Amino acid sequence: MNMDSYSFFALAVATEESGGGFLPLKIIGVVSGILGLVFFLGSAVGMVRFPDFYTRMHAAGKGDTLSTMLMLCGFGMVTMEDFSIGSWLLLIKILAVILFIYLTTPTSSHALMRAAFEDDEMPMTEEDLKKSKKRGKKKS
Amino acid sequence: MTEWFATIMGASLFVLMIPIIYRICVGPTGFDRILGVNVIGTKTAVLLVIIGTLYGRVEMFVDFALTYALLNFVAAIIVSRYLNRTISLKEMEAREKAKEEGKV
Numbered sequence: 001m002n003m004d005s006y007s008f009f010a011l012a013v014a015t016e017e018s019g020g021g022f023l024p025l026k027i028i029g030v031v032s033g034i035l036g037l038v039f040f041l042g043s044a045v046g047m048v049r050f051p052d053f054y055t056r057m058h059a060a061g062k063g064d065t066l067s068t069m070l071m072l073c074g075f076g077m078v079t080m081e082d083f084s085i086g087s088w089l090l091l092i093k094i095l096a097v098i099l100f101i102y103l104t105t106p107t108s109s110h111a112l113m114r115a116a117f118e119d120d121e122m123p124m125t126e127e128d129l130k131k132s133k134k135r136g137k138k139k140s
Numbered sequence: 141m142t143e144w145f146a147t148i149m150g151a152s153l154f155v156l157m158i159p160i161i162y163r164i165c166v167g168p169t170g171f172d173r174i175l176g177v178n179v180i181g182t183k184t185a186v187l188l189v190i191i192g193t194l195y196g197r198v199e200m201f202v203d204f205a206l207t208y209a210l211l212n213f214v215a216a217i218i219v220s221r222y223l224n225r226t227i228s229l230k231e232m233e234a235r236e237k238a239k240e241e242g243k244v
Contacts, residue, residue, distance in 0.1 A: 026142075033145070037149070044156050047176065047179070053168075053172060056175065060178075064178075064182055068185070078146075089199070093199070093202045097189075100206065100209055101209055104210075105178075111216065112174065112178070112219075112220045
């Protein structure tokens, strides 16, 4: 454990000394990963707080797609150790996952919303909101 | 630096999944539940890439992530087709009759 952490530290120092080439790529990757986490936080808060199925679908669909794409893109940049053929292949694989998620997540949310609408799940109107507010006041 | 970043990302992703698990448990309709399952499945593909970064075998775990995303998509489509209530012909005619009577 101790030896391992020491070698990791030495490797970090060596890469920092050799520097330049791929350190900016790592910084961009870390920043885009943290941005993805922020979008996922928004999606999670929306899924808990929103009152209706369709609004929850709105929060989940958009935030989920964008945050997944940003996080995978960030990890593809961070794991780019050197510019050998293997690491390029890895980046292309991660880009394939991103392309797949870009195509399928909006499709699946569209199918779910269509199924909900044909199942007579009506969206919330303004009157429903007033009713729920009155109920809340009566309860309190 | 890469290992620390992967650990912190994985832990915070896991913490942020808790509200969605709450929505799966108490969701009023079945569609809420399957929506939460879909979101968690998409995030699991990211978690697999993070685990691969921690073990140093990303080229193997990326294939798992791709397969998991594919299965998640297929599951969402199948469930939406299953929950989609198709109306029989008799019921449709009865609804049209009711509409016409209501108009007249």
